[in-house]
Amino acid sequence: MKGEGRFEAEQQQPGEEHRMREKPSSEKDTHQGSGKLRDRVAIITGGDSGIGRAVAVAFAKEGANVTIAYLDEHKDAEETKRLVEEKGRQCHAIAGDVGQEEHCRRIVDETVSRFGKLDVLINNAAEQHDRDSIEEISEDQLVRTFRTNIFAQFFMVKAALKHLKEGSAIVNTTSVTAYRGSGHLLDYSSTKGAIIAFTRSLSQNLAKKKIRVNAVAPGPIWTPLIVSTFPKEKVEKFGKDVPLERPGQPDEVAPCYVFLASDDASYMTGQCLHPNGGEIING
Numbered sequence: 001m002k003g004e005g006r007f008e009a010e011q012q013q014p015g016e017e018h019r020m021r022e023k024p025s026s027e028k029d030t031h032q033g034s035g036k037l038r039d040r041v042a043i044i045t046g047g048d049s050g051i052g053r054a055v056a057v058a059f060a061k062e063g064a065n066v067t068i069a070y071l072d073e074h075k076d077a078e079e080t081k082r083l084v085e086e087k088g089r090q091c092h093a094i095a096g097d098v099g100q101e102e103h104c105r106r107i108v109d110e111t112v113s114r115f116g117k118l119d120v121l122i123n124n125a126a127e128q129h130d131r132d133s134i135e136e137i138s139e140d141q142l143v144r145t146f147r148t149n150i151f152a153q154f155f156m157v158k159a160a161l162k163h164l165k166e167g168s169a170i171v172n173t174t175s176v177t178a179y180r181g182s183g184h185l186l187d188y189s190s191t192k193g194a195i196i197a198f199t200r201s202l203s204q205n206l207a208k209k210k211i212r213v214n215a216v217a218p219g220p221i222w223t224p225l226i227v228s229t230f231p232k233e234k235v236e237k238f239g240k241d242v243p244l245e246r247p248g249q250p251d252e253v254a255p256c257y258v259f260l261a262s263d264d265a266s267y268m269t270g271q272c273l274h275p276n277g278g279e280i281i282n283g
Helices: 050-061 074-086 101-115 139-163 186-209 232-237 250-261
Strands: 041-045 065-070 091-095 120-123 169-173 212-216
Touching (some): 050 074, 050 120, 065 074, 139 169
Parallel strands (some): 041 065, 065 091, 169 212
């Protein structure tokens, strides 16, 4: 990242990628799809930008049709849709709040109606708020963060489960903060810890149905959520404290989701992958 070039006007959560001066990288040129997800159907929440967009593009390269669910970042969603369709696959975009169970049912129902089935669920939507003290976290913020980050995962799985079958996969996005904590992201890191417990517990619950449940715990990844969360001085230092001394890009995280969603991970459930720039968190 180059000096002041990454900074733009303050953004509202969860941020808009098209407004970022230094755009995240959503697609690896070296990734040549090999049909790992051929003709599968996936739902990706938070799929308009950042990690979600990179996952949608990677899935399309591997042969999947996707539904991307997002809050209200319509321009970003349109770009993700264009990128997926450029790969010859279909993309259905649905706007709304995944913190509401009725909307989660709508996402699943529209996906199955459009594509005829559902094979993969990627629970990726999240929000975070930088606060110096627990005293600064209002009840509204606390409830909102838990609704978006963990309640939504429960809601999406509940809605999707009747359509999933043997060989289906669920992948939940957690965070390195679930393992090492974060003094300025108390509510966010708490939800991410809950996602680890949810992933492990759900994997046991669904094992007899042969539905695999795993997680990905990214470290510092350059996404719209970063510039919409932190002040300029924190963004300047973002990601420089990991062994690789830089933030990661969304397209460096997406291969984890491809692996866990594909048959390559057929003997993995209840596990978590850690694309975090080399931080050892013993998770």
